[in-house]
Each structure stands twice: as C-alpha cells, then as structure tokens.
Amino acid sequence: MLQKVYDWVDERLDITPLWRDIADHEVPEHVNPAHHFSAFVYCFGGMTFFVVVIQILSGMFLTMYYVPDIIHAYESVYYLQNEVTHGMIVRGMHHWGASLVIVMMFLHTLRVFFTGSYKKPRELNWVVGVLLFFVILALGFTGYLLPWDMKAYFATVVGLEIAEAAPFVGEFARILMAGGDIIGAQTLARFFAIHVFFLPGALLGLLGAHFFMIRKQGISGPL
Amino acid sequence: MSEKKHRVSRRQFLTYTLTGVGGFMAAGMLAPMVRMALDPALEAGADSDFVSIGLSEDELSEEPQRVDFTVELDDGWYQSEQTQSAWVFRNGDEVMALSPICTHLGCTVNWGTNEDNPEEFFCPCHFGRFERDGTNIPGTPPTRPLDVYEVEVRDGMIYLGQINQRD
16 A cells, blocks of 8 residues: 555656655665664764654654743743643653753764774864854753743843953853843743744754764764 | 465565564554543533522512623633623523623623613614524524523522533
C-alpha cells in the first residue's frame, strides 16, 4: 500500500534522488562504532540535533497552554504542569532537554576540538558551530524567564546586570533586552518573542549551513 | 517456517529494525505531546455545579420574576464570575427557571412587556413571543421554546444548574 503511494508520487515528481542525496553517503570506518567502539564520540553532533528536535516539538506543544503575560504566565505554567494530562511530561522534556542540549553540544565541541576537525578546510563550520553555541545559550537564557517565578525573575536580574557591566554599551544593552527600565511586562513579552520566533529561526538557518558544510566537505579523516 | 522460505535480505532486515526502532522512539516522543494537546477535548463535559440564586421557594409565585445571579467560570488558569439571569416561577407543583435568551437571535426576553399580550414573554427585537412555560408561539420568529435551567430545591432555597435546550 505504502509502496504504491510512494511509486505513484515518485512517478510524477521523481522524489527518489531528493532523499537519496541526503541518505546515501559514506560512513568511513573510523567514525563507525561497529568497527571501533570509541567512534561513538562521533555521535554527539547527531545527539545534539536529536535533542534540538525534541525541544522544538515540545516547545510547540507548550505554547498551546502558555501565555507570556505577567499576570497569567505563572498560573498558565502551573495549570499545564499540574492539571493537563501529560503536561508534566512535556514540560519535563523541555526543561531537562534544555540542559541536555548544552551537555551534548559541549561534548560535540570537545570531539571536534580533540580530533582537530576544525582545521582547514573546515574553519567556517567551526565558526558556524560557535554561532550555534551562542544561539543555544540565548535560547536557554530567554526560556528561563518564561515561567515567571522567583528563580526565573532573579536569574534574569542577574543576567541583565552582567550585560550592563559591558563597557560603553552596557546600559543600552540592558534597556534593550529588558524593553524598559524594569524587568516586567515588556521584558516577558520580548523574551517570549525572542525565545519562540527569532532564535529558533536563527537556529534553523545556522543548522542548515552546518549540515550543508559537513555534507559538502565530508567527515574529517582519522587521527 | 524453514529458513529457506523466509529469506530476509540484510537490507530488508535493517529496514525493518531501523523503521521499528525509529517508529518506537518517535511514538514515545510524540505520545505525551499529542495527549497534552488533546486534553481539552478528552476532559470536557464535566458536570456544572448548582448555584444558589438567593431566593427561597416561598418567595416564588406563578408570576415569573427575573433573578440575576453569578456563576463561577473555571477557564483553565483563569477564574472569573459571570452574571446570568433566569425567569423563575412556580409552574404547577414544580419550580421552573427559564433562560431569558430568545431562541431566535439571542436578544433578552421580558415578561409581560407587550401590552397586547401581558401574560407572555416578549422579545423586543423581532416581537418574538413565548407562553409562560417558555413554549414559542407559532407565527412569531422563535423556532423553539426558551431554554430551561436544571432546578434543585435544597432546604427551601432555589439552586440552578446547567441550561438545557428543549426540542
């Protein structure tokens, strides 16, 4: 049945080369854990992406219940955590996944560093990777404020004070990020917008570039 | 079940196992999310509580009287109070409470405001008329009787529940 549907579409649109290009590629022996078990370190990049996919999916579902408003934000999080069936699980996935994505990204960075994979001709991919690192950190920072509880509020107070400590542009940066003089209604709306629209957009763009380059250049050689 | 009859190529075996494991992981990931999204539809239909309207059975007469009362609305993380109205009266042995919302286009009906038909509910918008028990009078715009509240009398006090449609 599925095969027939696929054939019907393929006959008209010739989709086979599309996914073949993506799916068919050499996996050299030195990155295949079946040959050398230590090659599992090459999995960390994929694991990072896997957790990012979980973050995007669980985040999409969380916004069905969350409202970025200082009166109702905490109540809506409390409601989805305690009243909605499996809300605790989905929020838990987003909460723990946020930490896990940092861990995986860090391990991936270590692997790239110690295998020297950042060297010519792959310098650009390292640069994009570092940009991805900043985007993920910013996602963590903006997401932390959204539950609007004590921990969220004071973590943001500290974070914005750190930004303010920057020379010359410090105060400007703080007011820009807070959306005003205090951390309040405008900060929450702004952080929400950045967390769910701007940063994920940047993340997907950079990930596309990251994957395009690794496919174009291939995996770096053995040590 | 000999091995010869069920030759499975390496490629096929890998396709099956990888699809199976991948599908299992995807399902495990998506199941809680989908259940969470479906929650309002699956949890709906909870019975509404009866609310006191601050009126005792003794205060009722055959003449419908309008009562305003507040209902607590529980809307997810937002609780609010909504004012509702009912026309309450004694109808034979039972107590009847009618919704004042006209079944034509939702205006508010009043008792006895039409001088020609003083013993009827009258809707000023399109001159819809209802008898005392809420039955719509043929030839006027409404197509069904006024909705009724579920009524309960506890210790002589009137409590109203959810609104039910008739016909």
